Amino acid sequence: MSDKVLEVKNLIVHYETDDGVAEAVNDISFSIGAGETVGLVGETGAGKTTIALTIMGLLPRPAGHVISGEILLDGKNIVETSRSRFRQRQNDRMMRKLRGNDISMIFQDPMSALNPVLPVGEQIAEVISLHNKVSKAEAVKRAMEMMELVGISAERYKNYPHEFSGGMKQRIVIAIALACNPRVLIADEPTTALDVTIQAQVLQLMNGLKQKFNTALLMITHDLGVVADICDKCGVVYAGQMVEYGTIEHIFNNPSHPYTKALFNALPSLDKDVERLESIPGLMSDPMALPPDCSFRERCNAKCDKCIPKDPPLFELEPGHFVRCYHFAPSDWEVTSGTAGEKEASK
Amino acid sequence: MAKLYTPAMAAIDKKKARLKGKVQKSSPGREAWKRLRRNKLAIAGLVILIILVLIAVFAPFIAPEGIDNQVLTRRLQPPSSEHIMGTDEFGRDIFSRIIYGTQISFPVGLICTVIAFALGGVLASIAAFKGGRVDNVIMRFMDIFQSIPPLLFAIAIAASLGNGIVNLVLAISLSTMPARSRVIRAAILTVKSNDYIESARAIGASSTRQLLKYMLPNAMGPILTAFTFSVATAILTVSSMSYIGLGITPPTPEWGSMLSSSKALLRTAPYTLYFPGLMIMITVLALNLFGDGLRDALDPRLK
Numbered sequence: 203m204s205d206k207v208l209e210v211k212n213l214i215v216h217y218e219t220d221d222g223v224a225e226a227v228n229d230i231s232f233s234i235g236a237g238e239t240v241g242l243v244g245e246t247g248a249g250k251t252t253i254a255l256t257i258m259g260l261l262p263r264p265a266g267h268v269i270s271g272e273i274l275l276d277g278k279n280i281v282e283t284s285r286s287r288f289r290q291r292q293n294d295r296m297m298r299k300l301r302g303n304d305i306s307m308i309f310q311d312p313m314s315a316l317n318p319v320l321p322v323g324e325q326i327a328e329v330i331s332l333h334n335k336v337s338k339a340e341a342v343k344r345a346m347e348m349m350e351l352v353g354i355s356a357e358r359y360k361n362y363p364h365e366f367s368g369g370m371k372q373r374i375v376i377a378i379a380l381a382c383n384p385r386v387l388i389a390d391e392p393t394t395a396l397d398v399t400i401q402a403q404v405l406q407l408m409n410g411l412k413q414k415f416n417t418a419l420l421m422i423t424h425d426l427g428v429v430a431d432i433c434d435k436c437g438v439v440y441a442g443q444m445v446e447y448g449t450i451e452h453i454f455n456n457p458s459h460p461y462t463k464a465l466f467n468a469l470p471s472l473d474k475d476v477e478r479l480e481s482i483p484g485l486m487s488d489p490m491a492l493p494p495d496c497s498f499r500e501r502c503n504a505k506c507d508k509c510i511p512k513d514p515p516l517f518e519l520e521p522g523h524f525v526r527c528y529h530f531a532p533s534d535w536e537v538t539s540g541t542a543g544e545k546e547a548s549k
Numbered sequence: 550m551a552k553l554y555t556p557a558m559a560a561i562d563k564k565k566a567r568l569k570g571k572v573q574k575s576s577p578g579r580e581a582w583k584r585l586r587r588n589k590l591a592i593a594g595l596v597i598l599i600i601l602v603l604i605a606v607f608a609p610f611i612a613p614e615g616i617d618n619q620v621l622t623r624r625l626q627p628p629s630s631e632h633i634m635g636t637d638e639f640g641r642d643i644f645s646r647i648i649y650g651t652q653i654s655f656p657v658g659l660i661c662t663v664i665a666f667a668l669g670g671v672l673a674s675i676a677a678f679k680g681g682r683v684d685n686v687i688m689r690f691m692d693i694f695q696s697i698p699p700l701l702f703a704i705a706i707a708a709s710l711g712n713g714i715v716n717l718v719l720a721i722s723l724s725t726m727p728a729r730s731r732v733i734r735a736a737i738l739t740v741k742s743n744d745y746i747e748s749a750r751a752i753g754a755s756s757t758r759q760l761l762k763y764m765l766p767n768a769m770g771p772i773l774t775a776f777t778f779s780v781a782t783a784i785l786t787v788s789s790m791s792y793i794g795l796g797i798t799p800p801t802p803e804w805g806s807m808l809s810s811s812k813a814l815l816r817t818a819p820y821t822l823y824f825p826g827l828m829i830m831i832t833v834l835a836l837n838l839f840g841d842g843l844r845d846a847l848d849p850r851l852k
Contacts, residue, residue: 260750264681302752309751314744319577319766328762329752362576378752 206274207418208257208305208386209233213271213281215249215256215442217489218264224489226252228442231272232435234386234418239409241421241450243465244439247486250422253439254388256281257420258307259297273470275304276385303333306379308408310391312371316363322374323349323359329381348377352407359387369400373407380411386419387412394430405431426469430454439463441487441497444516448523456527496527504529579772585844591842597835605651612645617800625818634824637811646802647824653803654832657718660786662729665723665783666776669730676730677737678760691727699724703786707795717796721786725779732775736768744766762765770847775838781833788829804829 215227222539227249234240242250257273257476259280273281280294280300309315317325326345330336336344346356350374354366363371372392379387389408393401409432412419419459421433429436437447446459457463467480484501487493493500494512502509508528516524517531566774598736604611620640634643676687694702706720740746741764749763788805790796797803799810804825811821 257688259753260747298753298755300753301750302754307751309748311742311744315748315766317745317749317763319764319769321576328754332753364577365575378748387663 205235206233207236207276208420209272209274209277210253210257211272211274213253213259213273214269214452215252215261216269217252217262218267222490225492227256228492230437230439230442230444232437232444232447234420234435234544236385236418237413237416238435239412239419239421239433241423241436242439243424243426243429243436244247247485247489249442249489250424251390252442254307254390254420254422257365257386257388258301258305259293260301262268275300289307295360299333299530302329303382304383304384305386305388306382306384306390308372308375308379308387308392311395312368312375313395315375316371321360321362322366323356323361326374326377326381327417329378333382341368345377345381348381349374351411352377369396369404372396372400372404373487375468376404376408376411380417383415384417386420387420388422390422392421393423393425401428408432426465439464441492443497443526444524445498445526446524447516448519452520452523456519456523458519458523458530459527460502460529461498464501464503488510581846585842588842588845590838591846594835594838594840594842597831601651601655601832601835605655606650608648608652612648614642614645616646616649616802617641618645625814625821627818635818635820637821638806638814638818643807643821643824646807647804647828650802650804650807650825653797653801654784654787654829657714657787657797658780661718661721661725661783661787662776662779664718665726665729665779666733666772668722669726669728670733670772673730673732673734674737674753674760674765676744677734677741678756678764684734688731691730694724694727695731697724699728700786700789703770704793704795705791707790712795712798714797717787717790721783722792725783725786729775729779733768735754736771737764740764740767771844774840774844774847777836777843781836781840784832784836785829803840 210233213230214225217224217226230249230253230336232240232242242253244250252261252266255266256268257280261268267285268281268283270283271281271430272279280293280297282289284290294528316322320328323342323345326348326393327341328339330344331338331341334341342359346359349356349359354370354377355372358366363374364487366374373396387408392408393404396404406427408419411417419432421428423429433450435447435449436453437444438453438459439445442460446453446462448455453462457466461482464480464482468482470479482501486498494513496502496509496514499505499509508531510528514526514528514531516526517535519525519530563647605754616629620636623632623636623640624638625640626632626636632642632644634647637643637646672687697705702724703720706723707716710716710719734777737760745767746759746763749759754763787796787803788808791798791803791805792809794806794809797806801804808822808829811818811825814821
């Protein structure tokens with residue numbers, strides 16, 4: 203588990219539109235080892251999907267730009283920060299070979315993620331023959347094996363997507379994603395569109411296959427229950443920043459960032475008797491105009507004098523457990539440079 | 550309690566037995582055919598089209614005479630049992646000429662449309678797929694072409710190249726190409742934003758593969774519908790061009806040119822005009838009926 207398959211380092215992604223620059227991902231770092239699962243939780247618009255698309259090299263053009271940072275796949279950088287057309291095209295060519303083969307993605311909505319005019323089996327066989335030099339018959343054979351593996355009879359190879367239920371379609375999508383035995387699998391809210399019983403089945407299936415293939419899994423979700431089910435580590439994303447990061451025990455037993463705490467308070471609990479669930483007041487800050495101080499400050503119920511008007515760094519609360527909040531600043535920590543407005547100036 | 554075996558249950562069992570071993574398949578094409586089959590008008594159009602094609606194929610066996618069998622002693626005879634559509638000013642059997650006419654109108658209309666769609670399709674696919682500047686350049690180029698009325702444009706091309714089937718086909722294909730490319734571009738743009746295109750990119754499919762295997766097949770519905778309508782328009786244009794003398798020239802029995810050469814006889818022998826006109830109308834009507842049905846069958850939400 204020690205070898206890091208995927209490492210994201212200080213990733214910054216902006217969307218440059220006519221209306222301004224949306225700072226979608228601001229300085230995100232994490233890593234995943236083989237057979238490990240890392241969960242990213244956060245509300246809509248926090249930048250989770252942008253992280254996934256950046257890793258896949260599928261950022262929407264021409265708006266999306268990786269400003270800085272590295273994404274290392276087996277130690278090799280796969281992200282291009284240069285804006286030169288030539289360099290980007292080179293990177294595109296390289297990414298096309300990696301996609302589906304080394305990195306795969308499961309999309310949120312299985313209903314629309316499959317090509318309606320191709321039989322599902324052929325869609326699985328297509329990935330296999332795209333990335334491996336195999337005969338048609340061999341690709342078909344392996345596609346059928348994949349179908350059996352995700353629990354769909356190989357007899358249905360020639361069926362079209364509309365003949366399957368949502369859960370079965372998601373199984374097909376998983377089969378496509380895992381067909382080439384990728385090193386990294388990114389699942390972008392894979393269970394959101396499914397009902398609860400099917401959710402559990404799909405999660406179980408993904409977990410089983412992940413262990414079987416020793417794949418590094420990045421699970422993007424806004425469901426803390428899903429995280430608790432299958433993740434080893436978890437990051438809480440807020441306004442494009444990792445506000446808390448740690449092992450699953452750290453996050454669930456000792457949630458420290460006010461946002462994480464508020465998330466847990468918003469969940470129904472079996473052992474607490476409450477009239478109403480707590481909600482987090484306000485909305486997430488507009489990524490077009492992020493505040494120069496802590497991005498959660500406006501909605502925070504624990505803000506105090508410690509909250510200086512400057513973006514807080516990540517503090518290590520205990521080994522491996524990081525929190526981006528001034529409350530956890532060590533006593534000897536000092537603001538070394540810059541005051542309010544430094545963020546503006548450095549742009 | 551003893552189980553009763555009712556006739557209804559027996560019927561169900563029978564049906565089950567019949568279905569057993571038969572894999573129920575339903576591809577999108579099969580579904581569309583099922584819907585099309587329920588549309589009586591569309592089927593009527595299809596049947597007429599099939600009959601017309603058969604007539605074209607077996608014309609030598611159906612037509613009693615050749616296309617240019619001039620017998621001046623039987624000029625301008627009204628329809629009779631001998632010549633069911635009468636004879637024209639040169640004493641040719643109109644029925645035979647009408648029959649042979651299917652051999653001209655259909656293939657010419659079809660070829661014009663195929664060329665227009667192929668040319669327009671390639672340009673439109675590139676424009677829709679690449680987007681941005683490429684799209685802009687190609688589509689503005691199409692706008693320039695489209696700013697000239699198609700018929701006028703075709704007349705200009707035909708007039709400068711001269712008469713003849715090849716020139717006519719070229720003129721009609723080029724003049725209709727911009728409008729066709731618009732349809733194809735729009736169809737591709739609608740499917741382009743679908744999630745499965747993103748999925749195709751996520752499995753590492755190349756641009757060409759995305760376009761040919763994912764976008765075009767899914768955009769086929771509106772394209773096919775537009776295709777049938779365009780064949781009808783092309784047949785009309787061929788006839789119009791022949792009518793004004795820029796298309797297919799006599800003695801080739803093109804319906805439009807037949808109309809044209811008998812327009813002077815409107816008062817004395819109107820039946821020489823009726824039948825070519827009727828044939829053009831029937832053909833175009835059948836194509837439009839079929840096209841309408843096809844649109845409803847391929848896109849049931851549209852109805």
